[in-house]
Amino acid sequence: MTISEVSKECNITADTLRYYERIGLLPAIHRTQSGIRDYSEADCRTISFIKCMRSAGVQIDALTEYMTLLREGEGTRQARKKILTEQREHLVEKLLEMQKTLDILNKKIERYEDKMLKCEQEINK
Amino acid sequence: MTISEVSKECNITADTLRYYERIGLLPAIHRTQSGIRDYSEADCRTISFIKCMRSAGVQIDALTEYMTLLREGEGTRQARKKILTEQREHLVEKLLEMQKTLDILNKKIERYEDKMLKCEQEINK
């Protein structure tokens, strides 16, 4: 697959894909004779995974570390698992915090609704 | 309250507090004769609210807009409510996305555990 195909399929710009490769988040992608990137199915799955993690706020550094270990093979399984569980913890923490914020927002919005209702009643008296 | 007291209480650096004031997210804080910031209880509540929203990823721009409207008074109630409900929608969206990511992470970690278990069994044969 060419960069633009992957870009469309994964909804990620070509610039970002090249950027990810440059910083080592993606491996060196296979090229055609003319030097054009040719992404494999596995590359696509990797990209989807990265996109998912990034959209949830997982830092590029952590992902890069994980991907690097993955390329290093079997011996790094423990280390990879550790990264994933760490990131899971961060995620859970963030989720709780956001839940708390959502509660506060809900209450605030409710108060706005109450106030507006009262105003209307005042007008219709 | 001085900037350092607020800084400690709200767990936000003095630099950030000054920065927030400079960009208009916080109002011009009352000063002592010698020009030192003197935060009120209301200021503190505002700061706590901002901190909460920021930690959930609400953009400074949206908060600034909200705070500006708040200072403009009663006539801006509708507009303020709109901002809050918009931000709530963003939050809910993000929460769902993160939940999805968490599921994927959980599955991936599970697979690591399975594999490791199998390896152990292999060794103990």
Place this chain on the structure above:
DNA sequence: TTATCACTTGAAGTCTGCTCTAAGTCAATT
């Protein structure tokens, strides 16, 4: 009185994560 300390300012610097530009290559169509 001098040193210390918390505060002040405006501006520059930093970090993360892209995003864009300029200049060029290559393959395919007109």
Place this chain on the structure above:
DNA sequence: AATTGACTTAGAGCAGACTTCAAGTGATAA
């Protein structure tokens, strides 16, 4: 043969959100 269009590169630029710096003020403790 020339044009089109998708690709390539290195490197610059940008947005958001701080963070640090340099230089200065003003109150208080030794």
